[in-house]
Amino acid sequence: MTPTLLLVHGWGLDSGFWWPLLRRLADWPVVAWDLGFHGQPSRPALPKGRPVVAVGHSFGLLWLLHEKPVDWAGLVSINGFPRFTQAEDFPEGVAPRLVERMIARFAAAPEAVHGDFMQRCGVSHPCNEGLSAPALAGGLHALAEWDCRGAGKVDLALAGRGDPIVSPAMTEGGFAGTPIEWQDGGHLLPLTAPDWCAERLRQFVGSLP
Numbered sequence: 001m002t003p004t005l006l007l008v009h010g011w012g013l014d015s016g017f018w019w020p021l022l023r024r025l026a027d028w029p030v031v032a033w034d035l036g037f038h039g040q041p042s043r044p045a046l047p048k049g050r051p052v053v054a055v056g057h058s059f060g061l062l063w064l065l066h067e068k069p070v071d072w073a074g075l076v077s078i079n080g081f082p083r084f085t086q087a088e089d090f091p092e093g094v095a096p097r098l099v100e101r102m103i104a105r106f107a108a109a110p111e112a113v114h115g116d117f118m119q120r121c122g123v124s125h126p127c128n129e130g131l132s133a134p135a136l137a138g139g140l141h142a143l144a145e146w147d148c149r150g151a152g153k154v155d156l157a158l159a160g161r162g163d164p165i166v167s168p169a170m171t172e173g174g175f176a177g178t179p180i181e182w183q184d185g186g187h188l189l190p191l192t193a194p195d196w197c198a199e200r201l202r203q204f205v206g207s208l209p
Contacts, residue, residue: 076154
């Protein structure tokens, strides 16, 4: 039985982010959840009786590990991380002051903070329509505080060698013991390399018992 793919997007994005990948997985049961950064959150029900493979992009992987919303048969990261900021035992993370600056600036200029981050990710024309400041602020605090290393097994990590948000060193430091597959891309692999992502997901699901 083909598992259901549960897709969870990253900070500042919405479920529409997955559209290029969804087109390439049209023959599979796929459900994309929306964390509510652009309006109301949405979590469509998963088909009953099917195993689940959860796929988290960027913050979406951290969210899955922290919230554990479903029991899954496999967990895949795309441009993701189990911890975002540096720690004594995780020097590869992002400097905490960078996230603290985003948090401090966000209260006065949420659209600017969101837009600047999206451009860093590689989105040339960020959409600020319908932004939910409370959801975005909560996500920033989660990026600053959550440490989900050891919270659950990540079975596969797909990463970009040119990722400006999650460096290769951060990926390797956060996913010790997890198979990592690399692509010469940035932080938005489901958008920029959807064929590659779809093929890796098909191979992973095919390897499950």
